[in-house]
Amino acid sequence: MLQHDVLIVGSGLAGMRAALEVSQDPGIDVAILTKVHPLRSHSGAAQGGIAASLGNSSDDDSWELHMYDTVKGGDFLVDQNAAEILGREAPENIFELEHMGCAFSRMDDGRIAQRRFGGHTAPRAVYAADRTGHALLTVLFEQLLKRGVKVYSEWYALDLVIRDNTCQGLVAYDILSGGIEAIQAKAVMFATGGYGRTFRITTNAFASTGDGVVMAYRAGIPLQDMEFVQFHPTGLQGSGILLSEAARGEGAHLVNAQGKRFMEDYAPGRMELAPRDIVARAEQSEIDAGRGVTEKGDSVFMDLRPIGEQRIRYALPSVMHLARDFVGLDPIQDPIPIQPTAHYSMGGIPCDVDGQVRLKDQDDAPITGFYAAGECSCVSVHGANRLGTNSLLEAVVFGRRTGRAIRDQVRDLAPTSISEGEMQPAVAEVDRFIRGDGSESVGAIRADLRDVMMDKCGVFREAGQLQECLSDVKDLQARFAKSRIDDRGTIFNTDLLDAIELGHMLEFSEVITVGAINRTESRGGHARRDYPTRDDEQWFKHTLAYRDDDGPRLTYSAVNMAPRHREAYPPEERKY
Numbered sequence: 232m233l234q235h236d237v238l239i240v241g242s243g244l245a246g247m248r249a250a251l252e253v254s255q256d257p258g259i260d261v262a263i264l265t266k267v268h269p270l271r272s273h274s275g276a277a278q279g280g281i282a283a284s285l286g287n288s289s290d291d292d293s294w295e296l297h298m299y300d301t302v303k304g305g306d307f308l309v310d311q312n313a314a315e316i317l318g319r320e321a322p323e324n325i326f327e328l329e330h331m332g333c334a335f336s337r338m339d340d341g342r343i344a345q346r347r348f349g350g351h352t353a354p355r356a357v358y359a360a361d362r363t364g365h366a367l368l369t370v371l372f373e374q375l376l377k378r379g380v381k382v383y384s385e386w387y388a389l390d391l392v393i394r395d396n397t398c399q400g401l402v403a404y405d406i407l408s409g410g411i412e413a414i415q416a417k418a419v420m421f422a423t424g425g426y427g428r429t430f431r432i433t434t435n436a437f438a439s440t441g442d443g444v445v446m447a448y449r450a451g452i453p454l455q456d457m458e459f460v461q462f463h464p465t466g467l468q469g470s471g472i473l474l475s476e477a478a479r480g481e482g483a484h485l486v487n488a489q490g491k492r493f494m495e496d497y498a499p500g501r502m503e504l505a506p507r508d509i510v511a512r513a514e515q516s517e518i519d520a521g522r523g524v525t526e527k528g529d530s531v532f533m534d535l536r537p538i539g540e541q542r543i544r545y546a547l548p549s550v551m552h553l554a555r556d557f558v559g560l561d562p563i564q565d566p567i568p569i570q571p572t573a574h575y576s577m578g579g580i581p582c583d584v585d586g587q588v589r590l591k592d593q594d595d596a597p598i599t600g601f602y603a604a605g606e607c608s609c610v611s612v613h614g615a616n617r618l619g620t621n622s623l624l625e626a627v628v629f630g631r632r633t634g635r636a637i638r639d640q641v642r643d644l645a646p647t648s649i650s651e652g653e654m655q656p657a658v659a660e661v662d663r664f665i666r667g668d669g670s671e672s673v674g675a676i677r678a679d680l681r682d683v684m685m686d687k688c689g690v691f692r693e694a695g696q697l698q699e700c701l702s703d704v705k706d707l708q709a710r711f712a713k714s715r716i717d718d719r720g721t722i723f724n725t726d727l728l729d730a731i732e733l734g735h736m737l738e739f740s741e742v743i744t745v746g747a748i749n750r751t752e753s754r755g756g757h758a759r760r761d762y763p764t765r766d767d768e769q770w771f772k773h774t775l776a777y778r779d780d781d782g783p784r785l786t787y788s789a790v791n792m793a794p795r796h797r798e799a800y801p802p803e804e805r806k807y
């Protein structure tokens with residue numbers, strides 16, 4: 232049996248940042264396990280930037296203003312103790328990354344450049360052209376190599392073992408050989424990323440299938456605020472591939488079929504730089520009203536020409552290349568058709584500001600030895616809607632804090648064990664596909680699921696459609712129980728992993744839908760046509776979904792209104 236003091240699942244920004252922190256103590260044996268090569272983690276695809284109130288491009292920025300923007304951007308569902316930490320600790324984290332070697336873009340006087348992003352009052356996005364995630368990820372990976380941290384690359388976590396509220400380790404699958412192994416660890420941290428792949432149109436990598444959240448859910452931990460999914464306003468038409476918000480930060484316009492900058496009608500104060508939920512809804516409303524562009528009418532234009540050729544080439548090279556390569560248009564000369572695309576998962580595994588996973592119900596009991604950070608977690612700094620550039624920041628700030636907490640606590644944690652019996656669910660799951668003789672195709676079920684979630688649980692929602700969505704998801708779950716895969720081999724069996732991931736998507740999609748049905752209000756990324764306004768009296772609270780035999784069981788918990796260094800920002804009307 233394999234064994235480490237600390238096992239971190241996920242080698243994106245959150246996982247690597249945490250590992251680096253743990254490895255400061257050479258006496259602790261820490262390993263990372265990841266289903267894709269570390270540099271292929273989705274963090275590397277991040278384009279636009281990472282937020283911090285450095286104040287380099289404006290005199291009046293502050294962590295308080297950053298915190299306020301974050302709370303308001305999240306439609307006040309944000310836990311304010313966490314948002315305070317995010318704002319306060321941002322600058323030191325940026326300087327640290329810079330000292331590790333991250334080559335951020337500069338102003339003429341040599342200071343770190345900062346640009347505008349939606350919902351942020353000041354220019355706050357620190358960036359490396361429009362390849363910020365890549366720059367950060369490579370620097371962190373170098374640091375890990377330098378420290379000799381053990382990496383299980385192309386290993387797949389299948390199941391989390393929790394006994395008596397204490398994490399024992401996990402069961403994993405070696406993708407190269409097909410072997411199933413138990414890995415014992417006194418501390419396990421999940422940094423497994425988001426779950427956007429369950430929608431037809433998405434910016435997310437193939438790996439963003441919510442594995443971590445489902446493993447936690449199956450182990451008896453509730454999932455928090457899963458109904459809040461962010462749709463990004465500027466995905467390339469058809470594929471949903473992201474064109475960074477940095478384009479609008481640099482001055483791009485959004486235009487409908489009549490040539491009008493329609494944001495005038497929705498957020499006249501901020502125009503294209505209103506928060507994403509508001510811009511995505513504005514776009515969808517224009518499309519639904521028949522003012523969409525292209526033959527299908529399912530998109531609007533983003534026009535980069537006001538930015539000018541020179542600046543596009545310098546600050547937005549990836550946006551330029553993506554548009555050329557994937558729709559054959561050159562943003563220097565043509566407007567680009569874009570549409571809302573599933574982008575970010577606000578919900579996830581409930582944890583505190585040190586990454587300790589907690590049930591967050593009345594007892595707020597910790598799961599000893601189990602931690603989470605990054606997009607799979609819900610600490611909750613994003614509340615009902617995340618602001619652009621706050622997610623890379625969350626991964627770094629809370630990855631670092633979680634690493635520190637683990638480093639401080641792991642010596643006091645008792646040794647763990649995993650029995651044969653505890654390995655059985657994972658072994659049986661793999662066996663069912665390798666030896667099973669179902670008739671339903673995994674690919675067909677996945678395609679149907681992505682259509683159902685996009686069309687019935689998308690930018691706008693409504694009771695009838697959501698009920699249909701739930702019953703469709705249950706039908707798909709029934710079909711999945713009879714599914715088969717073609718490849719029965721053991722070596723690099725991606726068919727098998729696709730099937731396991733589909734099982735995860737079917738499970739959390741049900742949680743998203745049930746949460747969305749119950750929440751009879753509109754808040755942030757959750758917009759109900761039948762309940763168009765926010766209802767603080769009834770719904771100023773987080774959703775917690777526990778797994779029961781017949782589906783998710785919902786309870787609710789209070790929003791944290793207790794920051795330590797200032798008063799909380801009370802809910803107010805959210806206007807831009």
Ligand SMILES: Cc1cc2nc3c(=O)[nH]c(=O)nc-3n(C[C@H](O)[C@H](O)[C@H](O)COP(=O)(O)OP(=O)(O)OC[C@H]3O[C@@H](n4cnc5c(N)ncnc54)[C@H](O)[C@@H]3O)c2cc1C
Nearest residue numbers: 241242243244245266274279280388424605606620622623
């Ligand atoms: C296209 C795009 C652009 C973005 N741009 C920005 C931006 O400019 N600014 C910003 O703030 N945010 C941005 N975001 C969001 C941000 O990039 C992510 O939220 C953040 O990087 C998530 O980091 P993470 O460490 O939590 O997870 P990820 O980077 O997604 O990494 C997840 C890791 O978990 C591993 N994993 C998952 N499941 C398993 C399993 N079963 N077994 C083993 N390993 C597993 C994967 O291998 C991977 O290493 C963007 C997102 C996208 C999709």
